[in-house]
Amino acid sequence: MSTKRRAGIAGVGYYVPERVVTNFDLEKTLNTSDEWIQSRTGIRERRIAAPEQAASDLGLIAAQRALADAGMAADQLDMVIVATASPDMVFPATACIIQDKIGAVNAGAFDLTAVCAGFPYALTTGAQMIKAGQAERVLVVATEKFSGLLDWNDRSTCVLMGDGAGAVVLTADSPQGEILTSVLGADGSGIDQLCIPAGGSARPASHETIEQGLHFMKMNGPEIYKFGVRIIGEAVEQALTKAGLQEKDMDLLVPHQANIRIIQSAAKRFNLPMEKIVVNIDRYSNTSAASIPIALAEAKEAGRLKPGMIIVLVGFGAGLTWGTVVLRW
Ligand code: ACO
Numbered sequence: 001m002s003t004k005r006r007a008g009i010a011g012v013g014y015y016v017p018e019r020v021v022t023n024f025d026l027e028k029t030l031n032t033s034d035e036w037i038q039s040r041t042g043i044r045e046r047r048i049a050a051p052e053q054a055a056s057d058l059g060l061i062a063a064q065r066a067l068a069d070a071g072m073a074a075d076q077l078d079m080v081i082v083a084t085a086s087p088d089m090v091f092p093a094t095a096c097i098i099q100d101k102i103g104a105v106n107a108g109a110f111d112l113t114a115v116c117a118g119f120p121y122a123l124t125t126g127a128q129m130i131k132a133g134q135a136e137r138v139l140v141v142a143t144e145k146f147s148g149l150l151d152w153n154d155r156s157t158c159v160l161m162g163d164g165a166g167a168v169v170l171t172a173d174s175p176q177g178e179i180l181t182s183v184l185g186a187d188g189s190g191i192d193q194l195c196i197p198a199g200g201s202a203r204p205a206s207h208e209t210i211e212q213g214l215h216f217m218k219m220n221g222p223e224i225y226k227f228g229v230r231i232i233g234e235a236v237e238q239a240l241t242k243a244g245l246q247e248k249d250m251d252l253l254v255p256h257q258a259n260i261r262i263i264q265s266a267a268k269r270f271n272l273p274m275e276k277i278v279v280n281i282d283r284y285s286n287t288s289a290a291s292i293p294i295a296l297a298e299a300k301e302a303g304r305l306k307p308g309m310i311i312v313l314v315g316f317g318a319g320l321t322w323g324t325v326v327l328r329w
Pocket of ligand 1: 037156222
């Protein structure tokens with residue numbers, strides 16, 4: 001009898017802030033238009049957190065909902081992993097803040113940074129902890145408050161991003177959402193393509209860095225666009241091959257929500273009808289690490305996840321990083 005341990009998703013949850021900011025709202029303060037934003041990105045509106053809400057507050061609600069979905073109490077958790085590029089503070093980890101607020105008194109807690117690929121990285125890490133016997137029940141949260149990292153006068157970046165959080169509970173005995181394989185990759189030669197240049201140990205915050213706006217997100221949009229189109233194709237193919245599956249076996253694709261045109265190019269490459277792809281970029285824009293678990297949780301809420309389905313999650317982002325996880329629901 002095989003003693004190989006499994007890991008599966010026992011519960012999912014998400015939270016998006018109440019405040020809706022439409023493209024028309026942005027037209028009032030920026031030299032932009034609803035037509036430009038929608039035609040280039042597919043975004044109509046985004047959610048923006050209240051000033052008093054930090055990334056941990058968004059993640060906490062998503063985590064509570066995932067635990068409720070799994071029918072589990074927080075003190076049963078062994079580990080809390082938070083994927084975020086917009087932590088409450090440089091340290092301690094946002095995971096520790098969530099661990100405390102949620103009452104996960106028996107769990108370890110740490111953050112993981114892979115920016116928009118953060119969820120596949122964190123999910124893989126949690127699943128491997130369970131498969132290795134290090135943990136039985138792991139909470140994986142992806143939470144972002146990118147609105148605090150954006151220059152709201154820079155139309156080339158601020159129209160693209162929004163705030164939100166998603167979470168899953170992983171267990172060794174969940175009958176659903178088994179993690180089959182993952183592919184995680186990075187190309188650190190691309191760090192300058194998408195980054196926040198100052199505020200870390202390389203360029204600590206100073207009057208000069210603040211005056212130059214170097215603590216805001218900077219992006220080479222066209223280069224990231226080309227990278228996204230290429231890497232989604234490659235990373236999904238690699239992960240399916242590793243799982244002994246083919247493109248035609250994919251029942252649902254849950255991609256990072258960066259740009260509808262990148263998602264459409266994936267649909268074309270895999271010959272997938274758009275009904276087999278989860279899309280919510282029109283309502284939430286790009287919520288970085290949170291976009292995949294929000295989309296997964298919304299798909300579950302809508303009854304789109306059926307037992308036995310092969311579901312592929314794929315993310316890419318700053319680093320450069322990418323990650324694909326293949327699940328059997
Ligand atoms: N409104 C109006 N005009 C704009 C805006 C705006 N919001 N933003 C840029 N423009 C202008 C530019 O100034 C430029 O004008 P110019 O030709 O006079 O110089 C023109 O529009 C075209 O700009 P491009 O950058 O060539 O536009 P493009 O078609 O490449 O679309 C976009 C830009 C949407 C940013 C695209 O490049 C993209 O989606 N890139 C990928 C973004 C992405 O995936 N990011 C991931 C982030 S994930 C993470 O890890 C944080």
